[in-house]
Each structure stands twice: as structure tokens, then as C-alpha cells.
Amino acid sequence: xxxxxxxxxxxxxxxxxxxxxxxxxxxxxxxxxxxxxxxxxxxxxxxxxxxxxxxxxxxxxxxxxxxxxxxxxxxxxxxxxxxxxxxxxxxxxxxxxx
Numbered sequence: 001x002x003x004x005x006x007x008x009x010x011x012x013x014x015x016x017x018x019x020x021x022x023x024x025x026x027x028x029x030x031x032x033x034x035x036x037x038x039x040x041x042x043x044x045x046x047x048x049x050x051x052x053x054x055x056x057x058x059x060x061x062x063x064x065x066x067x068x069x070x071x072x073x074x075x076x077x078x079x080x081x082x083x084x085x086x087x088x089x090x091x092x093x094x095x096x097x098x
Contacts (some may be wrong), residue, residue, distance in 0.1 A: 041072040057080055059080060071083060
């Protein structure tokens with residue numbers, strides 16, 4: 001019986017042996033360590049440089065679980081906890097709506 005090529009490919013991805021698949025998108029999950037991760041922020045995806053469970057917001061310093069990371073800046077290579085933090089970093093003030 002031949003090995004399942006999909007399972008074999010998934011196993012190689014888990015081991016980090018597929019160099020062409022080093023970027024992570026919103027649908028992939030990798031085993032995480034409990035510490036802080038080091039990421040490279042790309043357009044629409046992230047690349048894991050050092051596995052971890054969270055990154056820190058560049059504005060507030062709060063930990064952001066990797067699975068909740070939605071806002072980052074590719075040019076500055078920074079993560080943000082929410083849209084308000086990103087706007088604050090960009091120098092845009094949120095006004096109260098009446």
C-alpha cells in the first residue's frame with residue numbers, strides 16, 4: 001500500500017522541511033511554544049521566525065495571541081492589538097461620533 005502523498009506532505013510541513021512553505025496564512029496552525037514569537041510581517045500573511053504563542057503590540061505592549069493577530073505594518077514590522085492602536089501609530093485620532 002502506497003503512502004498517502006497528502007499526509008506525507010503535511011508531515012514535512014510540520015517538520016519545517018518544505019522551504020517553499022515557510023509563510024503562514026490565516027488557515028494554517030503550527031505547534032506553538034508558550035513564549036513570545038518572532039514574526040516577519042508580509043502582505044496578507046506572516047512568516048514565523050521563532051515559534052511562540054503571542055507577539056506584543058507595538059503601541060500598547062499588550063500580548064496578542066498569534067491566532068488573534070489581525071493588524072500589522074509591513075514597512076515598520078510591527079504588530080497591533082486592534083485597529084485603534086494601528087491608527088494611533090499612524091497619527092490618526094479617532095473622534096467621538098455624535
